[in-house]
Amino acid sequence: MQVIDQRKVSLGLLVFALFLSALFTRLGIWQLDRAEQKRETLAEFEKRGDAPELDLNRMFTRDGELMWGRYASVTGHYTGPIILLDNQILEGRAGYFVYTAFAVGESELTLLVNRGWIPVEGDRNRIPEFINLTEEQRLKGRLSHPPQQGLRLIDSNLVERLSDSVSRVGGIDFNALTAAGVGEELIPITLLLEATAAEGFDRDWTPPGGGEARHLGYAFQWFALAVTVVVVSVIILLRRTKAKSS
Structure with a gap:
């Protein structure tokens, strides 16, 4: 019967956890970038609205x-x-x-x-x-x-x-x-x-760049997942180490 090497299992778990955490962190950073793009787009749109x-x-x-x-x-x-x-x-x-x-x-x-x-x-x-x-x-x-x-x-x-x-x-x-x-x-x-034109329909125009808060919310979720993966992995490894020592 093949004996499972617990150290390899723990190492594999650690590597997998770090991979997931890095992936979730990268996705969170990407959402922050999207939020910044939305903010810049809205600012430019408002600036151009002041032009003649x-x-x-x-x-x-x-x-x-x-x-x-x-x-x-x-x-x-x-x-x-x-x-x-x-x-x-x-x-x-x-x-x-x-x-x-x-x-x-x-x-x-x-x-x-x-x-x-x-x-x-x-x-x-x-x-x-x-x-x-x-x-x-x-x-x-x-x-x-x-x-x-x-x-x-x-x-x-x-x-x-x-x-x-x-x-x-x-x-x-x-x-x-x-x-x-x-x-x-x-x-x-x-x-x-424009809203006052008679030949139009429902015109509640939303300026481009809206949705910044949504991307910030997504970023928070990805970062929270990254932290959760690390915390759960540490708890599992500590329990395995404690069980092995006992």
């Missing part, structure tokens, strides 16, 4: 990164189609962000306007009804990137045509939308329609 308002009819750049976070106004008209961004949760309810293509003046540029959130009413195959807006108007809002996707599915960039005027997507991909015929030249940024 952009007139998109007179802009000289098409760089979405340079425009991000700025307040802006634009004259033109909605051209359609309606783009429903799927899997948007508000107060525990599933719904869509409603994007509509907006022709910028007499140019070939098209801007995606986020008009707000609507709930999914029961059957997902039921197509929401929208009023056709074609008259020229001036919009105001804030320029922002579309929501990031969580789990990126293979078909998340496909444009699902629900009707002649309404399509549904799993993520906003400007190249995919352009290929699907949404506008002649999409500006790589979206406009969060």
Whole structure:
């Protein structure tokens, strides 16, 4: 009968505990880094909000990164189609962000306007009804990137045509939308329609960079697990040593 070497068992347990503790610590540090990134993003967003308002009819750049976070106004008209961004949760309810293509003046540029959130009413195959807006108007809002996707599915960039005027997507991909015929030249940024505009929906805009507290909470949990692994391992080793000596 083979005799188990208790020293090797104890050493293996110690190595495994140190590995887990190091892993959990690294995950905690990663969450702290994510919290810092969120904090910096929010600070930059607020800073850009203090800059002068952009007139998109007179802009000289098409760089979405340079425009991000700025307040802006634009004259033109909605051209359609309606783009429903799927899997948007508000107060525990599933719904869509409603994007509509907006022709910028007499140019070939098209801007995606986020008009707000609507709930999914029961059957997902039921197509929401929208009023056709074609008259020229001036919009105001804030320029922002579309929501990031969580789990990126293979078909998340496909444009699902629900009707002649309404399509549904799993993520906003400007190249995919352009290929699907949404506008002649999409500006790589979206406009969060101001709350006072009549043609919008639920618009409780959350600034990017939110969720810092969540990442700090995750970091605390990972660090707590790292400490727990070390403490439990020490207790087990001490008990094994005590049992062996007795």
